[in-house]
Amino acid sequence: MITAERMAAVDENATALGVPRKQLMESGGNAAARTVRDVAAPDDSVALVCGRGNNGGDAFVAARFLDDYDATVHLLGRPETITTDIARENWAALERGEYDTRVVRDSRNLDLGDPDVAVDAMLGTGVTGALREPERSAAAAINESDATVVAVDVPSGVDADTGEAAGVAVDADHVVTFHDAKPGLDDWDVTVADIGIPEAAELFAGPGDRRVLTRPGDAHKGDFGEVLVVGGGPYTGAPALAAQAAMRAGADLVRVACPRAVAREVQGFEAGLICRPFDGDRLTPEDLDHVRALAAAHDAVVFGPGLGxxxxxxxxVREFLADYDGRAVIDADALQVVPEVDTDATLLCTPHQGELRGMGGPSADDWRDRLDAVTDFAADIGHTLLVKGAYDVISDGTASRANRTGNPGMTVGGTGDVLAGMAGALLSTQEPADAATLAAYANGLAGDRIVDRQGYGLLASDLLPELPRALWGGRDE
Ligand SMILES: NC(=O)C1=CN([C@@H]2O[C@H](COP(=O)(O)OP(=O)(O)OC[C@H]3O[C@@H](n4cnc5c(N)ncnc54)[C@H](O)[C@@H]3O)[C@@H](O)[C@H]2O)[C@@H](O)CC1
Ligand SMILES: [K+]
Incomplete structure (x- = not known):
């Protein structure tokens, strides 16, 4: 089962793997044609009713695979208004190939004839709101006809995620949907067609996973959250790195709760960091009133960098988690208390494999074997895991993903603190598994770009200025 939003992400990841959408459209159109063949007799007439988005594009392709039928392609709207290049290219191929194409400029001119089979390729996952004209009249015409109706991807007018229609929708006899079942199509006669999306496009984090984020240009204050980093003690750089990473990842505000002596050093790294120090030289239960009050005023807490x-x-840490019910990233030394604590908090734990074993988690040499083992362990402890490695494995206890950005240069100290801080910023607004996947992807991508540019020998702080582009993508992508 896949949502329309996730489908768009997987499609973008497939493009990044070298399987562009036009190729997927070719497979989708071919699959739609095969479904038509399953229901049509040899001399049947087929009306393909096409919208101006990629759903229509699928049917432009299908027409080429239905050469031997009496097939007519009806385009709802002027060809110049086709919304995507790939659909436009496939339309142009039909015109150059002298297929039987009709342009419907006005719903009053719509004449489907009396087809044996009608293909509904007006709208797919791109539908918003009730069908407008001419799609509304076309849907009514399809529904009133005696044709067997094959809907491409989604019956037009139906929301693929909810099954709801905001008004008139096509009443399809068969739906040929792509790649995976859609949550809203349970009540329909659905065939799921494999359109050749690589498994890696689902499994590995990729640029499509950025889609959960609002791009900075559209963002408003408050779109991103406020993050509290609790760390420092024996180590001073770690909380500073985590806090700066949270800022680079777009957090609206980041504060650091750390021992007073550490605070001076934290501010030495970046004057803009706000510290809320506590007394003593390390976190103890006596500081919990201070930390709890702060945590309650933030959207996510990053617990662990440099705590010792x-x-x-x-x-x-144990006492804090026992009565915290907010969101937190747990990293480094704080990880070992997680399995023993009964907490209502939503935790995103970021162990490397040694720390995972320290938590009582599985050990598997091969990352593929780790996928299921990490899912089982995440389900056991009831929290999301981001297990760091050459291939990171991420699971919320229901399914797992992997991330393969990053390189051996990133084994240098502090890169984990950067990851934790970025994960904290993302966790303040995103689902834990999405936050983990994107943090792992962007952190590794930032490191890969540095190594591509300058070779090995990177410092964790080198990652910081790279994070925004790794997270949101650049204009050149
Ligand atoms: N995601 C993928 O990986 C693939 C998607 N494909 C196809 O692409 C489709 C999605 O394409 P698009 O994103 O271009 O979206 P659609 O083709 O579903 O619809 C987009 C168009 O519909 C218009 N529109 C939206 N709501 C409307 C309404 N209520 N009344 C009238 N017009 C309306 C929009 O202005 C836009 O022109 C999928 O359903 C599928 O058929 C395939 O080509 C294969 C691969
Ligand atoms: K459709």
Whole structure:
């Protein structure tokens, strides 16, 4: 089962893998034609009723695979208004090939004839709201005809995620939907057609996974959250890196709760960082009132960078989590307390494999074997896991993804703090698994770009200025 939003992400990931959408449209059109063949007799007439988006484009392709039928392609609207290049190219191929094409400029001119089979390729996953003209009249004409109706991807007018129609919708006899079942199409006679999307487009994080984010140009204050980093003690750089990464990842506000002595150093890294220090030189249960009050005022907490493993510190983490019910990224030394704590918090844990074993989690040498094992362990502990490795494995306990950006140069200290901070910023507005996937992807991509440019020898702080482009993509992508 796949939602329209996720389908768009997978499609973009497929393009990044070298399987562009035009190729998928060719497969989709071919699959639609095969469904028509299943229901049509040899001399049947076929009316392909096409919208101006890619759903229509699928039927332009299908027409080429239905040469031996009496097939007519009706385009609803002027060819110049076709919305995508690939649909326009496929329309142009029909015209050059002298197929039987009709342009319907006005719904009053719509004449489907009396087809044996009608192909509904007006709207697919791109539908918004009730059908407008001429699609509305065309849907009514299709529904009133005696034709057997084959809908391409989604019956026009129906929302593929909810099954709801805002008004008139095509009443299809068969639906040929692409790649995977759609949640809203349960009540229809659906064939799922494999259109050659590589498994890797679903499994591996890719540029399509950025679609959950609002692009900075459209963003408003408050679209991103406020993040609290709790860290520092024996280590001072870690909370500073995590906090700066959260800022680069677009958090509206980042504050650092750390020992007073650490605060001075944190601000030395970046004057814009706001510290809310506590007394002493490490986190202890005595600081919890301070930390709890702060945490309650933030959308996500990043717990762990540089905290150390002192018994009192781990006791504080344990006590904090026991009555925290917000969102938190748990990294580094704080990870080991997670399995023993009963908490209502939504946690995103970011262990490397050694830390995963320390949590009582599985060990598997091959990342493929890790996919299911990590899912089972995430389900066990009831939290989302981002297990770092050459291939990162991400799971919320229901399914797993992998990320293969990143390189051996990133084993240098601090890159995990950058990842945790970015994950915290994303967790403040996104689902935990989406936040984890995107953080892993962007962190690795940032590192890959640095190494491509300058070779190995990167510092964790080098990643910071690369994060925005890795997260949102650049104009050149
Ligand atoms: N995502 C993928 O990987 C693939 C998608 N394909 C096809 O692409 C389709 C999605 O294409 P698009 O995103 O171009 O969207 P659609 O073709 O579903 O619809 C987009 C067009 O419909 C118009 N529109 C939206 N709501 C309307 C309404 N209520 N009344 C009248 N017009 C309306 C829009 O202005 C736009 O012109 C899928 O359903 C599928 O058929 C295939 O080509 C194969 C691969
Ligand atoms: K359709």
């Amino acid at each position: 493993t002192h018994e009192a510190t781990l006791a504080a």
